[in-house]
Amino acid sequence: MTLLARLEEAAQEPRWAGAGPTGAWRDPAGANKPENALLGVMYVGDNSSSFFPFTVRAADGTDSIYRYTALQNQAAGSSTNIGTSLVGWEWDARVANGFEPPRVKTLSASAVNGNLIQNNGASYTTGPATSNAAKYTAASGALVFATGSNHWVRGLALNSDGEGEPDSRIQQTATNVFEDMGVAPATPVSGIVLDNPADPKVASTSPPDADTNVPITTKVTATFAADMDATTITSSSFTLRQPGGTIVPATVSYDATSRTATLTPSAQLANAVTYTAKLDTTVKNVTGRALPVAYTWVFTTIAPPTVLRINSGGAAYTSSGGNVFVGDQNFFGGATNSTTASITGTSDQTLYKNERWGSFSYAIPVTPGTYDIRLHFVEMYYSAPCAGKRIFSVDIGDTPASPDLPNLDICAQVGPNAALVKTLVGVNLTDGFLNIQSIYGTMDDPEIAAIEVYPSIVP
């Protein structure tokens, strides 16, 4: 049992004698631990005079916490409102603040209206919002379920003041959540369905439910808790669907040793798409018992690989080969310089007529993956002979080599006002950014003329 308390209104909390000021968990100047890091959702607003229905959309309803209710079988695109006041008086929602745990799954989307917290509790405004119930499985294996508001429990029973809207769907959902946590009621009220231990059960899936950044080459697997009847696991009973409901062509197999069903798509999946995997109730175990309800889970494929070209120190430019370079961006520090001199060794002189120089870095957002990085350099300040007059290094923060380009002497390699290109192949960019850092060497300032990052041509 876990007891959670919160402080969300930094400006309004009392100051206890002898203690420091209390603050909001989410306050960046204080604890800086937003509540959604623990709960998957967090307080976003309230209304103490108007309450709202709890809204489960068709896609939310396919989650297994809604099993044994009609919420699982809503028409695509439709939704169900439960009660009139099961969302109030304070509401939570998912918040994209960078603190949300992996694989949080939205379980409701209820329209609300009232006070909306601003700036981590510094103030409020008023207006509409959407409240979310959600769940996720923590790294510890703990299942975390958040109801989305403090009124949700009024769907279980009347409170001591006679307030509430008891609803069998809320009661069944609560029962399901407890069963998923390993606690089954011994004396359920009439109408509540308990899991039958004899029924087949999905022990795990791959990708896991609500996973993101899934490779487009993924297979989809479900591992069962008991031996299954292989003849019931087919491309009809185990399916993968696109958002519109179209089935992804695939083959399905079952491995009895690992009790694992595997769906292999016939082609690569699309990027940045949420797919829905489903095991139907025709799937049976070796004793002939079927899945009591369809088992559905979702995952989202990775965004397309990044292709980005930057004209360091200059403006947007399309190369003679048709490659689009954007104007200088994603940099920190350094200064720019330019020349009107002709540049040799290139059909894209424009790229080399301006540069970023000094102590600079780049943090370029990229979809995680394997990339080639092409760096362009020029010596535009010194005239010949200039070998040895500028010696510097460049490091890619994402590689173990440090620096990746040591003791670069542009002029010694190609002379002044000439293009020098260095390509690093097969660089794994896993954290969402390509980090480039200039490093001062023995002579003068580092510089760079252009940067390209594109999916690796190396298999």
Ligand SMILES: [Ca+2]
């Ligand atoms: Ca490096």
Ligand SMILES: [Ca+2]
């Ligand atoms: Ca440039």
